[in-house]
Amino acid sequence: MRRILIVGAGQAGLQLALGLQAKGYDVTVMANRSAEEIRTGRVMSTQMMFRTALRYERELGLNFWEGLAPRVEGLGVSVAGTAPGVPGVQRPVDWTGRLDGPAQSVDQRVKMAGWLDAFAERGGRVVVHSATVSDLDFLAPRYDLVVVAAGKGEIVSLFGRDPARSPYTAPQRCLALVYVHGLGPHEGHPAGEAARWSLVPGVGELWVIPALTTSGRADILFWEGVPGGPVDAFTGAFGPREHLALTLELLERFVPWEYGRATAVEPTDAGAALAGRYTPVVRDPVGRLPSGGLVLGAGDAVVVNDPLTGQGANCAAKCATSYLASILERGEEPFDAEWMRTAFERYWASARHATRWTNAMLAPQQPHVRALIGAAAGVQPVADRIANGFDDPSDFDDYFFDAARAESYVARAAAAGREA
Structure with missing residues (x-):
């Protein structure tokens, strides 16, 4: 049985932990707070989970609040x-x-406390401790894989900023x-x-x-x-x-x-x-410990989007789903640096669309974007398509970023509406 340590008890970390646990892996979660401390503490975020991310939770049987949260x-x-x-x-x-x-949106105090309790009740080990780099250096040899899914603290320094994928250097x-x-x-x-x-x-x-x-x-x-x-x-x-x-x-x-x-x-x-406030950033997913050991970054440790477009929790859920598949497919092979980069790039193939769109919306709006948003008021299919892009941001590549494509799309959608 392969042993995996997951540092961080947020959307990405706990979803991955519960998914691996269900597949028979020996999983330990290191969290900086207990479930009760999370539940009774301060709110941690906004979040709105769209259809795809909710489906991933449902497939793992983690949709505990589906009948309670507003639709x-x-x-x-x-x-x-x-x-x-x-x-x-x-x-x-x-x-x-x-x-x-x-x-739907479920306060992360409710969700993460509930998931952490469920993980422990199903036999998972929970260590309540704020991990440091030296902690990971000591623990890494005892596990087949260490995944860092915590977006704050000293351990984030293990993952260097990727300047080619990070256009901003300050909070927007x-x-x-x-x-x-x-x-x-x-x-x-x-x-x-x-x-x-x-x-x-x-x-x-x-x-x-x-x-x-x-x-x-x-x-x-x-x-x-x-x-x-x-x-x-x-x-x-x-x-x-x-x-x-x-x-x-x-x-x-x-x-x-x-x-x-x-x-x-x-x-x-x-x-x-x-x-x-925080700076949007994409980081190198492979962290090297002082002793030479490797850790894999996940969720907010490696891809941090401004919450302007509501992508944070959705990206974290997609990251956990992608990493789960990569880990399962690896079998008994070592989790080396090459595998880590391949696993991240598999996730990035989806995440890059959310990052591109969010970064574009943080900038002053281009005239064609203002025109597109305005046109949606009179053409319902355009409004519906923009709304569903929050679930699948890759769709924006087809029409959102280019003025000619945006104008052509709106014209086609309006004409189709007149003919209907």
Whole structure:
């Protein structure tokens, strides 16, 4: 029986651990907190899992909350702007794309605590310890493979930045989120319950995501602000109520259509808010320890996308699925550096599309992208296709990045709609 150590108890690490455990591998998970500490701690992220990532969880029998989390059947996009002679912020673009399969968001405090408990109950070893490089140097010879799926801390230094795949060297957004109860309904969904994405040029973006949290049904209000702009204000020791108060001020100022349904909201709990920023990066997947041993990076340890396009948890799930297949196919052969790079490149063949699209959306929008998003308001197939690109970003390669292709696609879609 092959012995594998997985460092990190997030989406990628635990999904991979549970998948390997189900196949009979001897798996140890090293987590920096216990399940109970995760469950009762501060929120760790936003997340919205789309159809493909949810299918991967379902195939492993890990969809514990599928019947409890809100079914997100649509994805709404609004663009803020002004109109001559009309006071205040307007919404010149507003549409909702229908998803081919429902998405869902489960607070990672709920999911990761539940998965960690399940792993232990099924006989897996859990070591609660914040791993250091020296720890891994000591432990690596005792395992056939060490996978580092932790995106923070000293051990991330094992994986060098890949400059060819990392166009940014500084954070492109400041992030501020709060989980709330009491958000009112959004009027006019043609697609049932939907997540909402509001784009405010020059200021940032707001996500509103229906979610399941520790206290039940909730919504996430998540600002992505341009550094140095008006949303870059979540500094200091903000408690959830102070964080929410500032969030609401920004909603009223920049996205009044969302503020109107948020006047009675309250934080879900004492750990409901989080703020921070990080630099998008792709790293070399092979880490070399001081003694010469090798470790394989996974999830956020090697591919970090800004959460602007909601790809983080989805990419982590896809990474775990890809690595699981690579490990199973390896059989009894050694997990050497060549295999590690091959395993990563297999995953990167999918992940590169999410990274390319996210990095493009972080930059000032090109005219053809603005035109494409605007056209979706009048051509439902375009809205639906953009919405489903959140599940499969590779589809954007066909039409999103090139002005001529985008214009041609919209013209074809509009003509087909007129003929239908």
